[in-house]
Amino acid sequence: MEQKLREIASSFALEGRVTAIDSLGEGFINDTFIVRTEAGAPDYILQRKNQYVFPDVPAMMDNIRRVTEHIRRGVIAAGGDPRREVMTVVPAKDGRLYHIDGDGQYWAVSVFIDDTTAYNKADSPELARKGGEGIGKFQAQLADFTEPLAETIKGFHNIRHRFVQWDEALARDAAGRKKELAEEIGWIESRRTGMLDFWSKVEDGTIPTRVTHNDTKINNILFDKQGEVLCAIDLDTVMNSPSLNDFGDAIRSYANMGDEDDRDLSRVGISLEMFRAYTDGYLSQRAKQLTDAETDHLAFSARYITYEQVLRFLMDYIDGDTYYKIKYPDHNLVRTHAQYRLLQSMEGHYDQMCRIVAKTADKYRKA
Ligand SMILES: Nc1ncnc2c1ncn2[C@@H]1O[C@H](COP(=O)(O)OP(=O)(O)O)[C@@H](O)[C@H]1O
Ligand SMILES: [Mg+2]
Structure with missing residues (x-):
């Protein structure tokens, strides 16, 4: 070798x-x-x-x-x-x-x-803040990068594109599972219009398309020995999309108190402490660059990305588990339920999330 x-x-x-x-x-x-x-x-x-x-x-x-x-x-x-x-x-x-x-x-x-420090998991508010700062800095450094990038993964985080796949998956019902999933399918359908409304704002330019990292895990950020952000690495997924997508995706994983595939739904939910910390780190780099439309939709982006993940897990379950690797037969359904619980928790805490964003943005705009 x-x-x-x-x-x-x-x-x-x-x-x-x-x-x-x-x-x-x-x-x-x-x-x-x-x-x-x-x-x-x-x-x-x-x-x-x-x-x-x-x-x-x-x-x-x-x-x-x-x-x-x-x-x-x-x-x-x-x-x-x-x-x-x-x-x-x-x-x-x-x-x-x-x-x-x-x-x-x-x-x-x-x-x-x-001579770097790397963290494998952001399991404290301090690390969540650093993670937000790392991705915020990366986006800030590219705020004036305006040439188009290649779309290396088609339709990434584009819910209109996902619904095309979703409708096809339902029509196919490849694994014959649809009949048992009326409740779960209802979770997706009842939010379809709201999610499309959000994405329309991206399509009509109300929310600008910029450069995003698209793999915001903390082990994709290198820190120096003092713990200061050096740079983002693992740039394979870098593409043009709304800045919000990186934020929402990071919150989906950083701020979930349970696991993505937790069977114990009582553990799953958004930690407002982790949300506040990530938001603080992110906006410390971005508050002065983001438009009002972007700032106003930051909290919603966490719902949007989590919703998309519920849809994707459920769609893969309906398809007969062809995309995500599964460790046991109903793994994708367990993931669907766990991410849906997270989504509900975000919906329930949405006003608080919006207030945290507004307050933090204010702090860094004045700074
Ligand atoms: N330029 C680099 N300098 C130092 N360490 C690096 C560098 N690139 C990658 N690594 C280390 O290798 C790990 C895996 O690389 P990464 O590009 O993130 O691959 P993957 O896409 O498989 O996650 C990183 O988490 C980091 O620890
Ligand atoms: Mg990596």
């Missing part, structure tokens, strides 16, 4: 002689390795890209290059360290941003950023 990895690494324009290649088994999507080089040269991250999730790796890498080059210009202009405060893509020797191996697999390399 190491020999094959060395061969792959040798097709990239690396500085310094490679001394070792080790697996870095933390990600869920890609296979990640660290390429160690002799003293004086940087180490590198070598990744086999998941072609099942990302069918167009060249377009994805081009998105990453353009976004990181934009951030780098800003970091340099502000007198920061461009080797640490932004991810650096390393091209192959032939100038492309990826290498295709003998098996048709795509590989890419970036500079390894060392």
Whole structure:
């Protein structure tokens, strides 16, 4: 294996002689390795890209290059360290941003950023705040990036697109499960108009489309040894969409007191403390840039993204479990119920969420 990895690494324009290649088994999507080089040269991250999730790796890498080059210009202009405060893509020797191996697999390399602190789970308000700050900073650095990016995952967070799939899934009823799901299907249908109303505001430009990260987990943000945000990594999903999507998706996972697939629904619900902390970190970076329409819909975005997830889990259950990996037969139904409980909790606490957003936005607009 190491020999094959060395061969792959040798097709990239690396500085310094490679001394070792080790697996870095933390990600869920890609296979990640660290390429160690002799003293004086940087180490590198070598990744086999998941072609099942990302069918167009060249377009994805081009998105990453353009976004990181934009951030780098800003970091340099502000007198920061461009080797640490932004991810650096390393091209192959032939100038492309990826290498295709003998098996048709795509590989890419970036500079390894060392001396960092990484967190695997945001399980305290302090970490939730840092997570919000990390994604907020990333979005802020791209606020003036106006060229379109490739849509590497079609229809991402687009509920109109989801309803097309949903209607087809119901019509197919592939697993014959629809008859037992009248209640759950009702949860989706009773909110259809409200969700489409929200998305119409994105479609008509009331809510602007910007650059989003789309994988806001805290382990995709690197911090320095003092715990200050360095940069966002794992930019495979970077795309054009409303800023709200990153916020809503982060709240769906950071602020849920239970698990995404909790069988014990009494554990599931929104933690307003975690919501407040994430919102504070996020708006510390974004309050002055967001339009009123965006700020006014931040709290709703958490409902929107959670609703979409209820729909997707239920749709996959109706389809016979073809998309999400399941660990037991009704796993997708358990997930549907757990995310629906979270959605209900957000609906029940919606006024409080709106007040937290308004107060926090106010604080940072004045600051
Ligand atoms: N440029 C980098 N510098 C330092 N560590 C990195 C870098 N890129 C990735 N990592 C580490 O590798 C892990 C997995 O990489 P990531 O790009 O997030 O892959 P995945 O898509 O599989 O989550 C990250 O969580 C981080 O710990
Ligand atoms: Mg990752």
